[in-house]
Amino acid sequence: MAKLEVYYNSACPVCAAGINNQRQRMKGNDSAWKDIAQDENLVCEIGADLNKVRHSLHVRDEMGEVFIGADAIAKLMLDTPGQKWLGRVMMWEGMRPVSRWLYDRFADQLFAWNRRHGRW
Numbered sequence: 001m002a003k004l005e006v007y008y009n010s011a012c013p014v015c016a017a018g019i020n021n022q023r024q025r026m027k028g029n030d031s032a033w034k035d036i037a038q039d040e041n042l043v044c045e046i047g048a049d050l051n052k053v054r055h056s057l058h059v060r061d062e063m064g065e066v067f068i069g070a071d072a073i074a075k076l077m078l079d080t081p082g083q084k085w086l087g088r089v090m091m092w093e094g095m096r097p098v099s100r101w102l103y104d105r106f107a108d109q110l111f112a113w114n115r116r117h118g119r120w
Contacts, residue, residue, distance in 0.1 A: 002030050004059055006031055009053060012054070012114045026076070052068075077090065
């Protein structure tokens with residue numbers, strides 16, 4: 001299994017740009033990037049609902065634990081040169097609820113915007 005498995009949705013242009021940027025930052029890392037827009041059945045690997053993965057980034061670590069939304073972003077940052085500090089801040093007990101709330105509100109708006117534009 002790859003160090004991290006990243007389940008993302010390239011049908012969302014904002015999400016695709018963010019993932020492309022993150023992949024560049026993590027170049028040389030042995031993570032697996034799994035685009036559910038290319039293969040919707042990938043969600044079965046993590047037992048997730050398709051719309052949940054369309055809504056929020058999902059990351060599975062080498063132990064099989066799945067991180068969703070802000071926690072998934074933090075997990076990626078912890079493995080990214082120059083961003084480890086931000087991942088630690090996002091996972092800090094006092095900041096975690098704020099990170100999750102902010103991510104979820106943004107993801108709600110982005111999901112609705114993509115649906116209005118017929119991306120799924």
